[in-house]
Amino acid sequence: VLVLDVEHHANLLPWVHAARARHRTTILPVAVTVAATLAALRAELAANEYALVTVTGASNVTGEALPLDDVVAAAHQAGARVAVDGAQLVPHRGFSLAATGADYVAFSGHKTYAPFGAGALVGRRDWLDAGAPYLAGGGAVRDVRPDRTLWQPAPARHEAGSPNVMGAVALAKGCKTLVALPAGALTTHQESLRSRRVAGLEALPGVRVLRVWPDSVDPVGVVSFAVADLDPGLVAAVLSAEHGIGVRDGRFCAHPLLAHLSASDGAVRASVGVGTTSEAVDRLVTALGRLLVEGPAAEYTVVDGCWTVADDPRPLLDVPGLDHLAATAAAACGPAV
Structure with missing residues (x-):
């Protein structure tokens, strides 16, 4: 491989x-x-x-x-x-x-x-029919005996258990x-919003838009950036708490790439989708510019590896099982060790 x-x-x-x-x-x-x-x-x-x-x-x-x-x-x-x-x-x-x-x-x-x-894996079926089953269990087999197992061909071969x-x-x-979207509409929408984001971010002092290659063409609407002297987790927390803007921070399950981009301490990712508007892009750029000039409007602290508003008065939803989720995510996407 x-x-x-x-x-x-x-x-x-x-x-x-x-x-x-x-x-x-x-x-x-x-x-x-x-x-x-x-x-x-x-x-x-x-x-x-x-x-x-x-x-x-x-x-x-x-x-x-x-x-x-x-x-x-x-x-x-x-x-x-x-x-x-x-x-x-x-x-x-x-x-x-x-x-x-x-x-x-x-x-x-x-x-x-x-x-x-x-999710889906789609492709030539000879390898999928012959490959080792992804999961071993009910639905993936045609017949089971103590001395041998007859596996189904793909896709059932790799989809054991209740679907x-x-x-x-x-x-x-x-x-x-x-x-069903009009031909070319999605590409045009993405290209417009990406150009608007990149131009706005690059105009801000200390903001570096991450790129792998200077000669790449036709990138999709995913843009990541680093802010000099600011932890990406803090940037994300401020954008969320003070401006209602959701971004991703960390190393994005791509640690070797972040190291290659000289961003092993993490970065901030602002993606767009079908429903994203140019107004949302402008809000991001304006909010980040305000942070760079004025600093955070609230006091922030790190709890379980994540930046959060100190003594945040906003109530949290009581959802069983989510109490340690943030810490787990922070450990997986935090700075290089």
């Missing part, structure tokens, strides 16, 4: 784990430009034999990606298949296996306006809704 070091952990850790089981995995460092990275990819494919090249369709940190047409052509020429992490690509641009020539795509339901816990029916239905509805 050949994978780049810019990937989300979901498209990195499984291959690292597979390598420990005596399957060879190479993590290829990205170069300083898209052109140089493609050249390094082609050189690696020429030097060593690979069964699979797996790449992001759009970075969950910067929105950038290598041109899929070039990746697919290089991999197929070398006899390798291509898997695309479409978690950020599918909801922002749409995706077609047939049009790109890629062999597999995986994407998440919650990025596609469905509930958490749903997430509501999640699957909601995911299908989300996909159909996105497909």
